[in-house]
Amino acid sequence: MEYIIIIISAIFVNNIVLAKFLGICPFIGVSSKVETSIGMTGAVTFVMVIATIVTYLLQKYVLDAFGIGFMQTITFILVIASLVQLVEIILKKVSPSLYQALGIFLPLITTNCAVLGVAILAVQNDYNLLESVVFAIANAIGFGLALIVFAGLREHMDMVNIPKAMKGVPIAFVVAGLLALAFMGFAGLV
Amino acid sequence: MNQLKNFTKGFFKENAVFVLFLGLCPTLGVTTSAINGLGMGLATTFVLVMSNLVVSIVKSQIPDKVRIPSFIVIIASFVTMVELLMQAYLPSLFEQLGLFIPLIVVNCLVLGRSEAFASKNGVLSSIIDGLGMGLGFAMALTILGGVREVLGSGSIFGYKFIEGDGMLVFVLAPGAFIALGYLIVIINKINKKTA
Numbered sequence: 001m002e003y004i005i006i007i008i009s010a011i012f013v014n015n016i017v018l019a020k021f022l023g024i025c026p027f028i029g030v031s032s033k034v035e036t037s038i039g040m041t042g043a044v045t046f047v048m049v050i051a052t053i054v055t056y057l058l059q060k061y062v063l064d065a066f067g068i069g070f071m072q073t074i075t076f077i078l079v080i081a082s083l084v085q086l087v088e089i090i091l092k093k094v095s096p097s098l099y100q101a102l103g104i105f106l107p108l109i110t111t112n113c114a115v116l117g118v119a120i121l122a123v124q125n126d127y128n129l130l131e132s133v134v135f136a137i138a139n140a141i142g143f144g145l146a147l148i149v150f151a152g153l154r155e156h157m158d159m160v161n162i163p164k165a166m167k168g169v170p171i172a173f174v175v176a177g178l179l180a181l182a183f184m185g186f187a188g189l190v
Numbered sequence: 191m192n193q194l195k196n197f198t199k200g201f202f203k204e205n206a207v208f209v210l211f212l213g214l215c216p217t218l219g220v221t222t223s224a225i226n227g228l229g230m231g232l233a234t235t236f237v238l239v240m241s242n243l244v245v246s247i248v249k250s251q252i253p254d255k256v257r258i259p260s261f262i263v264i265i266a267s268f269v270t271m272v273e274l275l276m277q278a279y280l281p282s283l284f285e286q287l288g289l290f291i292p293l294i295v296v297n298c299l300v301l302g303r304s305e306a307f308a309s310k311n312g313v314l315s316s317i318i319d320g321l322g323m324g325l326g327f328a329m330a331l332t333i334l335g336g337v338r339e340v341l342g343s344g345s346i347f348g349y350k351f352i353e354g355d356g357m358l359v360f361v362l363a364p365g366a367f368i369a370l371g372y373l374i375v376i377i378n379k380i381n382k383k384t385a
Contacts, residue, residue, distance in 0.1 A: 019363050021219035025298060028211065070274060073292040074266040081259055110258075113215045113296040120292060165378040169211060173371030180364035 003134050006127075010138035012186035016114055017146040018179060023114030027147055028172055030108075037151040040108075041144030045137070047087060047109050048118055051080050052136035055119040056129055076119050084110045114143055150179060197318050200326030206299045207330035207370075208377040213299035216290045217331055218366040224347050227335025229283045230290065231328020233276065235321065237268045238300050242320035245308040261304045262295065269294045299327060337369050 014020060017027050023044075030040050055076050063069050088106045091099040109115060118139050122132040153175055162171055206212045216234070221227040244264050252260045273291050276284040284291065294300065303323055308316040339345055342360035344352030359365045 021215050021363070021366070022293075024214040024218060025212075028214065070270060073270050073273065073295055074263065076292075077262055077266050077295050078259070081262055111296050111298050111301065113293045116296050117289060117293060120289060124289075163375075165375045165382070170371045170374040170378065173367045173374065177364045177367030177371065180367055181359070184362065184364065 002131070006131060006134050007138040007141075008189060010135060011142040011145060012183065013189050015142045015146055015183050016118070016139045017143055018176070018183045020117070022117040023112050023143055026108060026112055027150065027176070028169065031147055031151040031172075032154055034148060034151045034155060037147040038144075041140070041147055043106055043109055044112065044114065044143055045140035047080070047084060047106075048115050048140045048143075049133060049136045050087070051083055051115050052119050052122050052132050053129070054079055054083065056122060056127075056132045059123050072120070072123075076116055080115055080119070081110050114139070146179070146183075150176060153179070193315065193318055196315055197322040200319075200322035200324070201329060202326075202381070204323075204326075205330055205377070206323060206327045207334075208374055209381070210299075212302055213297045213327060216293065216297060217334065218363075218370065220287050220290050221331055221335035221338055221366060222342070222361050223339040223345075224332050224336040226283070226286055227331035227333075228328060229280070230287055231324070231331040233272050233287075233291065234294055234297060234300065235324025235328055236272060237265060237294050238303060238324040238327075239317055239320035240268045241265045241300060241304055242308040242316040243313065245304045246311060246313045246316035249309045257309065258301075258305070261301060261309075265300050265304070266295050299323065334366075334370055334373060337373065338365055341365070341369070 010016070016022050017024065026040055026044075030036050058075060058079065059072070063072060063075065084106055088099075091106075118136055122135050125135070127135055154172060157171060157175065166174075200206065202209075204210060207214070207217050213234070216230055220230045241261070241264050245261060248264075269292060272294070273284075276287075276291065303320060307319045311319070336346055338360045339347075340356075342356050342358060342362075342365060344350060344354065344356040357365075360369060
């Protein structure tokens with residue numbers, strides 16, 4: 001039951017993009033086509049889950065054990081940066097086709113604050129290892145849902161006749177606002 | 191003259207939020223009120239100036255290949271300093287900004303200036319660039335926070351001048367997107383006129 005609450009809450013009620021404002025850069029940046037946003041979602045899911053597991057173990061057995069919690073930010077960002085690099089190297093060897101598909105998105109993930117945000121939130125919420133993993137997967141799904149729905153909307157927006165000053169990013173923000181408004185309808189679900 | 195231009199570009203022509211669209215997560219996340227926006231903006235300015243300063247000093251010592259990780263470590267050290275200082279001296283603001291303080295590390299604006307400016311320019315210009323970009327960012331956050339506070343709760347910097355609750359939606363998540371969208375439209379219009 002706890003896990004279901006974590007999943008529903010992370011995907012719909014506290015959606016990572018539309019309610020918590022994490023990962024806005026890729027949300028605005030790569031959401032112009034549905035296809036690329038699916039690729040981005042795959043890469044983010046992959047890194048987010050692994051990063052959360054590694055940072056959880058580090059927090060528990062290194063930072064907490066030695067009482068150096070103030071090193072959290074530096075440790076986590078280094079872990080994520082090297083993890084992205086590692087994933088890139090491994091994928092290149094093991095599955096060239098997947099590497100081709102995710103290729104350009106992998107380096108972008110280091111600066112995706114959703115990954116660091118989820119890792120820190122999992123620690124702050126006092127989740128155990130399994131809960132942290134579920135939390136990371138659910139947030140990745142929430143990120144993907146918002147990104148893909150938004151990309152679908154933007155594909156249609158290209159054909160709409162709007163004032164010139166609103167073209168591109170401004171209209172994207174206004175539409176994102178309306179999407180966030182729609183997601184607010186899920187509030188109170190859990 | 192040149193340094194002056196270097197300083198002022200961060201405010202309008204290359205404003206991080208309105209023109210370059212960098213650092214959007216904290217921009218949307220913390221601007222529920224003008225004072226939160228200002229606090230976040232000043233914290234980011236501090237990190238930006240200090241990391242620009244250090245990067246411009248040590249740039250010749252860093253091998254090109256490990257440039258980005260080194261920059262991130264430098265930035266993360268200053269972010270940790272800000273985090274600890276705020277927790278000690280401004281605990282209420284620290285509570286409000288919460289998660290977004292450690293997330294200054296992944297603010298693309300900070301890493302972007304280290305990579306694009308401080309790693310190529312001298313110490314003085316790097317400090318001025320960091321100061322200009324940072325204050326421009328703070329200005330944008332304060333404006334957005336101010337707009338949302340006025341519309342959402344009828345107050346500015348905590349001073350209430352309209353009775354009642356205002357339009358609650360502007361304090362909540364959707365209002366952030368909509369307010370920023372329309373602010374960018376206005377800036378686009380102004381920039382087009384002056385250009």
